[in-house]
Amino acid sequence: MKRSRFLNRRYLTDFAVNLLKFILLLGFAYIILYPFLFKILSSFMSNNDLYDATVELIPKEWNLERYKEVLFYTDFSDGLKNTLLYSLLVAFGATFAADFVGYGLAKFKFPFAKLTLALVVLSMMIPIATLSIPLYSTFRFFDIFGIIEAISGKALNLTGSPLPMALLSFTGLSFRSGIFIILLRQYYIGVPNELLEAAYVDGSGVINTFFKIILPMAKSMLVVVFSLSFAWEWTDTFYYPILNSNTNTLSNVVLTLNLETYTSNTQYIASVTQGTGAIMAILPLLLFYAVLQKQIIQGIERSGIVG
Amino acid sequence: MMKSYKSRLKLSSGRNNQLWGIFFVFPFWIGAALFLIGMLIMAGRFAFSEISFSGGMNLKFNEFKNFHYIFRVDPNAATMLLDELKSLLITLPIVLVFSLFVAVLLNSEIPGRTVFRAIFFLPVIVCTGLISSIDRASLVMNFMSDTASTDEGGIISAMGDITAFLQGLNFSPELISFVSDMANNIMEIVNLSGVQILFFLAGIQSISPQLYEAARVEGASSWEIFWKITLPSILPTMVVNVIYTLVEYLTRDDTALYEYVYTVSFKQGLFGYGSAAAFVYFLCVVLLMGIIFLGVRIATKTAERSRREEYR
Numbered sequence: 001m002k003r004s005r006f007l008n009r010r011y012l013t014d015f016a017v018n019l020l021k022f023i024l025l026l027g028f029a030y031i032i033l034y035p036f037l038f039k040i041l042s043s044f045m046s047n048n049d050l051y052d053a054t055v056e057l058i059p060k061e062w063n064l065e066r067y068k069e070v071l072f073y074t075d076f077s078d079g080l081k082n083t084l085l086y087s088l089l090v091a092f093g094a095t096f097a098a099d100f101v102g103y104g105l106a107k108f109k110f111p112f113a114k115l116t117l118a119l120v121v122l123s124m125m126i127p128i129a130t131l132s133i134p135l136y137s138t139f140r141f142f143d144i145f146g147i148i149e150a151i152s153g154k155a156l157n158l159t160g161s162p163l164p165m166a167l168l169s170f171t172g173l174s175f176r177s178g179i180f181i182i183l184l185r186q187y188y189i190g191v192p193n194e195l196l197e198a199a200y201v202d203g204s205g206v207i208n209t210f211f212k213i214i215l216p217m218a219k220s221m222l223v224v225v226f227s228l229s230f231a232w233e234w235t236d237t238f239y240y241p242i243l244n245s246n247t248n249t250l251s252n253v254v255l256t257l258n259l260e261t262y263t264s265n266t267q268y269i270a271s272v273t274q275g276t277g278a279i280m281a282i283l284p285l286l287l288f289y290a291v292l293q294k295q296i297i298q299g300i301e302r303s304g305i306v307g
Numbered sequence: 308m309m310k311s312y313k314s315r316l317k318l319s320s321g322r323n324n325q326l327w328g329i330f331f332v333f334p335f336w337i338g339a340a341l342f343l344i345g346m347l348i349m350a351g352r353f354a355f356s357e358i359s360f361s362g363g364m365n366l367k368f369n370e371f372k373n374f375h376y377i378f379r380v381d382p383n384a385a386t387m388l389l390d391e392l393k394s395l396l397i398t399l400p401i402v403l404v405f406s407l408f409v410a411v412l413l414n415s416e417i418p419g420r421t422v423f424r425a426i427f428f429l430p431v432i433v434c435t436g437l438i439s440s441i442d443r444a445s446l447v448m449n450f451m452s453d454t455a456s457t458d459e460g461g462i463i464s465a466m467g468d469i470t471a472f473l474q475g476l477n478f479s480p481e482l483i484s485f486v487s488d489m490a491n492n493i494m495e496i497v498n499l500s501g502v503q504i505l506f507f508l509a510g511i512q513s514i515s516p517q518l519y520e521a522a523r524v525e526g527a528s529s530w531e532i533f534w535k536i537t538l539p540s541i542l543p544t545m546v547v548n549v550i551y552t553l554v555e556y557l558t559r560d561d562t563a564l565y566e567y568v569y570t571v572s573f574k575q576g577l578f579g580y581g582s583a584a585a586f587v588y589f590l591c592v593v594l595l596m597g598i599i600f601l602g603v604r605i606a607t608k609t610a611e612r613s614r615r616e617e618y619r
Contacts, residue, residue, distance in 0.1 A: 014416075021412045022419075028409060029426045031497050035442060097334050104331025108324050116332055119339050125596060126347070127557040129568040130589040133353055133582050134346035136573070141364050144341065171338025176558055179551065181335070206327050228431070237436035238560040242573070251437045278441050282433050289432045293425050300428075300502060301509040 036279075043067065043276035050269060066276040074253045076280065083234055083250040083281075089162060091230035093169025094177050098225050099218070101172050102184025103210065107196065117185075124178025128238055136242050139164040164243045165233075175232050175239065180225045183303050187221045188214070224299035227292055234285050250281040350589065353582035360576075373583035383567065384584050391564040392591055395556055398496065401489065402552050403545070406500040410507035411533070424505070431501035439498065439561045499555055503548045510544030511537060542610065546603050553599070557592060564588060 038057070042050065043066045045059040052060065070076065104110070105117055141155035142148070142164075149155050158164050168174045172181055191214065199209040215222070233239075240252050254277040258270055289296075329336075354373055356366040377384035409427060413420055474483060489496075514537065522532050559565075564584070572581030 018415060018417055021415060022417050025409070025412055025417065025423050028497060029423060031494055032426055032430060035438070035494070097338075100331045100333075101335040104328050104333075108328025108331065110325040110328030110332070113328065113332075116335065116339075119343060120335065122347075123339075123343050124554045125557060125592065126350075127565075127585070127588055127592055128560055129562075129565045130350050130585040131346065132565070132568060133572055133578055133585065134349035137349060137353075137364055138342060138346055168338070168342065170334060171342065172335045173338045173342055176554060179554055231432045232435050235433065235435050235437040237440045238558075241569075254437060255440065274441055278437055281437060285433055289429065293428075294421075296432075297424055297428055297505060300505045301512075 039275040039279050042272050043279055045272070047269060050272060066273050067280070069273050070257065070277045070280060074257060074277070075248055076250075076253065079248045079250045079253045079281075080284070082248055084284075086162060086165060086244075086247075086249060087230045087233040090165055090169040090174050090233040091226050093166060094172070094174050094180055094229035095222055095226045097170055097172030097177060098180035098184050099215070099222065101181045103188050103214065105181070105185045106188035107191075107193075120172070120178050120181050123173060124176060124182075132238070132242055135239075139243055159243050160246055162244075165239060168239075169229075174229065175236065177229075180229065183225065184218065184221055187218060187303060191217065220295065220299040220302060223292065223295050224303065227288070227296050231285055231288070235282065254278050254281050350582065350586055353578060354586035356579055356582075358578040358582075369579070373579045374587070376580050377584045377587070381580070384580075387564050387567050388584060388588055388591075391562060391588065392595075395592075395595070397488075398492070398499070398556060399549070399552055402496055402499050402503065403548055405496055406503035406548065407507050407541075409500065409504045410511055411537075413504070413508055414511045424508075427497075427504050428501045430498040434498050436560060439559070442494075442561075499552065502551060502555075506544050506548050506551070507541060510541035514540045539610070542607070546607075549599060549603070553596070 041057050041059060044062045044064070045055065046061045046063045046065060049055045049059045049061060101116075101120070105113065105120075136159070139158045142158045143155045165174065169177070172178070195213070196209060199213055200206075204212065235251055237251050237255060240247065240249055241255070245252065254274060257274050257277050352366065355368060355370065357369045357372070359365045359367075377388075413423060413427075417423070518536055518540075519532060522536055527535065568581040568585050571584070572578045
């Protein structure tokens, strides 16, 4: 965080340069925020406003028609509940897996360690287009090396239940889990071995050391992993349509919310309603980010130095 | 006392160490054995099979028929694959340059730095799945129908002017389409850069200020300082960011290729064709990855060698 002093020496040119930088950053920030701004403001527009060419961003007649539509045509509160449960499940699973596997890879020598690391890297490099069909068939016809079929005569159908996501996340294979494992591995490699040895000397076992000394140290990284996996599961549009297409989750609800088919709405208005649904869906996530923003960003910056 | 000290240390080495290591990575081993390896094999097998779902899943080996279909029969698949690879190759360096640029901008005394950092990271939290899929859909829709009074982004309409301007200057059509593609994709690039910006920022801030001071005293310009000090110092961060960008790009679900695979297999039931397209893409990605890893290895080795020679 310490910045060099000579940057402040030539005040005037510095001021001009900084002004330029500020304007550039403002432009980029605008590009990021514009879609949100557009969605939020258009969600308050009436049908007339949406077709009025003089209405640019600021609605003339503020109304809540779009919000009423979303709430009327979808079971939003149920979706919120399901999404929260799924996101918590996956976030816990991914954090658990990343923490354990990352620690194992960083601090222990064991057979196939290199192969394990290679598989972790491979697991995050599989394009989701390649993953989608095997993912579906794995859980549509779930079997453990033919054992289940031998017992019951039929493979299990796990799609529609939360079990596939639980299995994937707790084994470190959920969305971008490989990144989390590598992130924590890098972090734990940076933890000095002397610390562990000192703990062992004082009579602390491996498990005890891990939970009492290592975990509290890695808290900032765990917050990062937990929040990212939580957020990514919240807005997930890959796993839900394949594994839980009938579950009432927010992203399923919003993606299938096409009011053009069963109201008199035109395609354009239907898409605005969908945007409104999306804004409603990510609102809890925005609050979550507002609260944890500082910890997440600092955690990632710290990991950037280690990595 | 001494004895127990030794026996304790032993606990952290040797056979016990191995067992504990296996204990900690065991969740992933289960996952790899049950799902990961199986799915990879499936991805390969499906590409060469005709798949039907009656009762269970039935696979029938049909040689290269699926590949024949996607490359010779379906007019969309091959172009889509090519487009996807092309856009991967173009997006990767642009995301890296853009995020480095923003990181350099953020690494100075500017009011509201923390706010800007939070804004640039926002897409990582919010835009991953839902928002980007919807935006993609509505963008396509806006292109198709002129009924919409407001155009999303505002950038697209401005792009028309720039394209006309470039055409007036007699630039080659390839260049024009490249520039306009880039400008259209600015939103996508900004959205893909959130984490990389933070990594670069951390990398830049970990460079010791004395290094800069020395360079200033020697009379180096800011431009020279950037190329001679900042860039070499953040080379490791660059490697991390290349890998992260690749992962991020490959796991996006708002791409045309994924849409194609999803529609062909899950909506039309032609799982074999979808698998074949996905498998070809996977092979290309693995090849590309191999080239990148090799390049990174060679680059770091030459950098190390030159550093060693300098010390001499």
